Amino acid sequence: MVPPAHQGTMSSALTRLSVKAARLLGTPPHGYAHLLGLASEHLNDDLCRIPATTGNRIAELTTAHTPWPELSVVLAEQSRIGTLGVWDYLITSAATPLEGIQDASTYFAAVADVGTDTLDIAENGEHVTVSHVNQAELTHEAACAVRAYALGLYQRRLSEAAQRSLVPLRVTLAASAPRRHDVLTELYGTHAIDFEAPTSSITFLAADLKAPTPHAQPGLSSVLRRHAEQSLATAVPLHGWLDLFRAALASVHQEKTPTLATVARRMGVSTRTLQRRLDAHETTWRNEVEILRRADITRMLHDTDLTVDAIAARTGYADARALRRAVHRWYGTTPATLRRTGRSAESGRFSRPGPTG
Structure with missing residues (x-):
């Protein structure tokens, strides 16, 4: 259960990722360095929960001078395994990639503000669709970047769990079609991308996500779930x-x-x-x-x-x-x-x- 005080906050790890992407893309730091939670003693403390408005503002400032597809790709590229803490390993350590992403959905609050963002998984016959809904009050460009990045992150983690590149059947984005989207084609590994969709989602073959995760360790998932629960219980929301x-x-x-x-x-x-x-x-x-x-x-x-x-x-x-x-x-x-x-x-x-x- 998510402590009510955590509403409106996100993990310091996710905020650090936003700051890193902003720096890599040349976003002037004077626009965001003063924001609540960005002092080093808070930003670098994994027990601190940073206001979601801080991360959202960084995304808005970055997309003010950078096309949103580029921000989504940089965020995904910088999201190496372990960047988001225990949440990453929930996906890669489960018995199957599907069970891993289901655990990630259950403990989504470990990284995101579940008051505005949700991660849903739907099975439909031979297909599994992973959806990300973002309802934060963001500029249109920033919202597009967040949604596109989230899908890229899920594909990356699921592929790491399967230890092979999982090519989605299709991707839908609740985002306007950019002038060029070749970077998104490279990010997702497919040309089957639909824009202006009601919901951002990425669909895989169920067989790919239900195949046993190579080298999965029995009992590790339960340990990671307890760790995620403990992290949420002891986190300090700012x-x-x-x-x-x-x-x-x-x-x-x-x-x-x-x-x-x-x-x-x-x-x-x-x-x-x-x-x-x-x-x-x-x-x-x-x-x-x-x-x-x-x-x-x-x-x-x-x-x-x-x-x-x-x-x-x-x-x-x-x-x-x-x-x-x-x-x-x-x-x-x-x-x-x-x-x-x-x-x-x-x-x-x-x-x-x-x-x-």
Whole structure:
């Protein structure tokens, strides 16, 4: 299940791909470098989910001076296996290419914003059609590029799974016919391309997709599915400034006890500006640190055998007594009871702690 907070975001891996393609095609970086989520600490962190509007804007800027077929081809060429993380391997590691693309559809949220994009697979007798629907608010040229790239990506991954080039029976694109489309013919390996279609799709022989994947490892797909689920569960969606602040706070917290000055430096602002921003978002430094500590403490109580003293030391509390008081304030119980009952800090039964200073 896709966490509701992930709506409107895409993986940092897919965003990095968009940035790389823009650079290769000479798109001036001053047009997009300031966009939310493109700071290196977010863009290069696979746990971060970047706003889909950021990736969409990069596509719009790129197609403003580059024909959309060229962008779709460059994106496909740069999408080497592993570029999109575990999602890539879901397709190439299943027992058959068809099962792989079905897994990719189930876990499509691992790469894309499923609020606007969908990956569908339909079997019809001897044929299997893989469709991509994109409903994001994009310029026409950018939307054409995204749809064409998606089909090229699916063909590439399915061919890698089969370990041979799979030639589609036909390709349909919900895109206007470009002046030249020889690059698309080369991308898909066929001249059977229809434009102005209701839906973008690519159709293969069912026999090609149902043939056993060479060198498939039994049990690997289930491991990859669990990994995809875990990645989605732990991802940090960046929708606005407060999300960026919390991501910076969490990264500092992993290294040492966080301080206002350290996080301010990480975000490139003064401590005074950081405090003003927190005030504007109706929260405080102390409250945000407590929220982070609560999540860490609850996770350690549930997932480790660390003593209360050890957890207190790791999370910045003076001693076990101070930690016990905090747990009682949050949950009205003791750490031992919380550990025994397995009560989740993220459960809707518990509200976020209110401002404490």
